[in-house]
Amino acid sequence: MNINLRSHTMRPIRAACLGTATALVALLACAPVAGAAMDTDSAHAKGGDRVIxxxxxxxxxxxxxxxxxxxxxQGDRTVVRSILKDQNDENVVGETGGFCTTTTVENRGAEECVVTYNLPGGQLTVQGMVFRILNEEGGVAIPPPSFDNAITGGTGVFDRARGSVHADTIGSGIRRFTIDLDR
Incomplete structure (x- = not known):
């Protein structure tokens, strides 16, 4: 099974509405991960990996x-929660919760983010940097930048998970997450 998740990128605390998303929050919904979206042709998937x-x-x-x-x-903080839907954007399959802390405002800024994806069968924890979070005037970058973060672990069916999450902004307040689980 391949999992591709793209979350909202958290912005500096003054930054705008799309957080690099993902924090620790209880599972909201219902559909099984298998129904969430298997994307084995993803450019982010490696041979034998599971991509959602x-x-x-x-x-x-x-x-x-x-x-x-x-x-x-430096030190600005953003806390976010996002609802996760399947790759067709139809069925709710979970949620994310997390926080980002601005680490620098130089060179258009950067944040360190920690996020938890709550999915049927378990949780995935993700951590990493998001760069170029500010526009040239020092305000929030719109649209927020894409990012790649590391999967640092998980619970349940995601126990000992490793891999990465790639996120792209696809609309106002909407991100596509591609979760690439290493086998």
């Missing part, structure tokens, strides 16, 4: 700036 493609819809986002009413700063 999901569509994430930003549900909640809270920003905690270091300098309220000021420019983006």
């Amino acid at each position: 493609t999901l569509i994430g819809h930003l549900a909640q986002q809270s920003r905690f700036p270091v300098n309220p009413n000021g420019p983006a700063a």
Whole structure:
């Protein structure tokens, strides 16, 4: 089974509505992961890997700036929650929850993000950097940049999971996640 997940990228705390998504949240919905989307032809899939493609819809986002009413700063934090649907964007299959912390505002900024994907049968934990989170004026980059983060573990059917998650913005508050699980 190949899993492709693309989440909302969390932005600096002052940043805008698409967080690099993904934090720890309880599983919302129902459809089995097998029905979520098997994408064995994905450019991100390697031989024998499981790839799952999901569509994430930003549900909640809270920003905690270091300098309220000021420019983006190191230490800004964003907390997000997204609803995950199958690759056809029809059936709810889970949710994500996570947070990002701005690590630099130089060179258009960067964030360190930690996210949990709650799916039928278990959870996946993901962590990594998102670069170019700010536009040239220092505001949030619109659309948010794509990113690749590492799968650091999991529970249930995802116990000892390894691999990566690639995320692309495909609409306002919407990301495609491609989860590539190494076997």
